[in-house]
């Protein structure tokens with residue numbers, strides 16, 4: 001990936017000096033968030049709302065192209081797309097880290113990057129991996145981080161840090177130096193930093209990237225817990241099954257453009273499922289289905305199934321045709337499309353899971 005020029009990298013919102021600990025979006029001198037908003041998204045209950053949001057990097061790369069994104073309050077919103085589809089660029093614009101080329105972004109009803117000082121204290125963010133002091137323990141990293149927040153009461157600091165460590169399951173490892181942490185532990189420490197203060201919105205960029213299955217499960221469980229407490233969670237991922245497992249809503253990006261957004265269930269339902277016939281008579285079943293005008297018939301002898309596009313006509317008639325022809329039908333159903341099938345239907349291509 002081409003590196004941005006210095007000007008491009010400069011945060012559009014002033015941030016605290018010194019090596020940033022995890023990107024929890026708190027800055028010194030932060031004002032309270034509820035000053036008069038010119039709030040797109042406020043009336044709609046959207047926590048994030050963008051209109052025609054566009055970013056063209058110097059050098060000409062159009063990374064995000066006319067994005068209209070609406071993230072409902074209370075959702076776990078999956079921002080899905082293959083590597084390079086513009087997710088990180090979008091998140092950096094939402095957090096005021098870079099300026100859009102054109103279009104608008106509202107977060108918590110306020111325009112970004114302009115209202116960053118008011119908005120960001122209410123947003124916990126974990127972007128591109130947590131930046132930690134390796135020579136400090138997990139606890140000391142958090143204490144230091146908390147101390148950089150001028151709104152944080154020093155008298156309750158230890159308790160706050162203790163609660164955050166507990167929340168992410170790092171209490172036992174709190175005294176270890178951060179450089180000895182596994183990737184999963186570092187990621188959890190980053191989350192703990194983002195959770196030192198109650199947040200209305202949590203923005204996580206590929207939070208399970210590089211984690212082992214256990215680490216992934218832990219992060220997912222945490223995300224579910226946070227959501228159940230009312231925090232809106234916006235998380236980017238290139239993993240379809242991750243989105244299916246934790247998200248209520250999803251937006252699908254490809255090549256900088258939004259392909260679709262909405263409730264996960266609606267997206268999967270919008271894609272046509274597959275007819276699945278389970279039978280020991282695979283070849284005969286496939287032949288009869290074709291004779292009946294069913295499209296995209298795929299026999300799988302090894303699995304004892306024939307799959308096909310869902311028939312346009314009556315399902316019962318098709319089943320009857322198979323039985324009449326002597327096919328031993330052991331299962332006959334149209335299976336709900338997975339998000340992956342929905343994605344393939346949208347893009348006409350497979351999802352690049354490996355990135």
Ligand SMILES: Nc1ncnc2c1ncn2[C@@H]1O[C@H](COP(=O)(O)OP(=O)(O)OP(=O)(O)O)[C@@H](O)[C@H]1O
Nearest residue numbers: 001002003004057061063083084085086087088089
């Ligand atoms: N600073 C930059 N300067 C120039 N081009 C960039 C810059 N950052 C990203 N890009 C390009 O913009 C496009 C979108 O990248 P972006 O990182 O936003 O995608 P992504 O979906 O987050 O992918 P990844 O998961 O790999 O980060 C890519 O083609 C990328 O090469």
